[in-house]
Amino acid sequence: MEKNSLSEEIEKLVDLYGKERSSLLPILQAVEKKHKYISDFAQQEIARVLDIHPVEVFGVITFYSFLTHQPKGRNVVRLCQTITCDILGKKSVADAIQRELGIKFGETTKDKKITLEYANCLGMCDQGPAMLVNDQVYSHLTPEKAVEILSKIE
Numbered sequence: 001m002e003k004n005s006l007s008e009e010i011e012k013l014v015d016l017y018g019k020e021r022s023s024l025l026p027i028l029q030a031v032e033k034k035h036k037y038i039s040d041f042a043q044q045e046i047a048r049v050l051d052i053h054p055v056e057v058f059g060v061i062t063f064y065s066f067l068t069h070q071p072k073g074r075n076v077v078r079l080c081q082t083i084t085c086d087i088l089g090k091k092s093v094a095d096a097i098q099r100e101l102g103i104k105f106g107e108t109t110k111d112k113k114i115t116l117e118y119a120n121c122l123g124m125c126d127q128g129p130a131m132l133v134n135d136q137v138y139s140h141l142t143p144e145k146a147v148e149i150l151s152k153i154e
């Protein structure tokens with residue numbers, strides 16, 4: 001039942017964006033936006049409808065950090081790992097976040113509340129270390145400030 005509705009949804013996206021290879025990314029973005037991740041089944045269906053190999057679909061998903069093939073938590077925390085934030089103390093913030101959440105980067109808490117990821121430059125280099133909690137940017141982080149921000153996530 002669910003599989004059929006997902007197949008229909010993907011076919012509608014292909015109608016909207018077209019069957020060319022260049023349609024792959026917007027279709028993946030649309031599926032990610034709606035479902036928060038792109039399941040194995042969705043990948044197979046997209047490959048089938050676009051007449052490309054599923055490995056190609058998977059390759060695109062793993063190339064772009066904003067696409068994912070695993071379900072995420074209800075909130076996503078992304079800490080900038082790029083050089084300026086690194087120099088400004090990213091490591092101590094990262095350690096504090098991992099300690100507080102009891103997970104490592106790339107993991108999701110058991111209660112599915114938070115997924116923790118690294119991100120590349122968030123455009124806040126002069127105010128690093130910086131992180132995103134969902135769409136909200138936080139800057140000038142210290143380990144204490146980061147833990148306080150985490151404590152307010154619902």
Ligand code: FES
Pocket residue numbers: 080081082083084085086120121122123124125126128129130
């Ligand atoms: S290097 Fe972290 S926001 Fe630019």
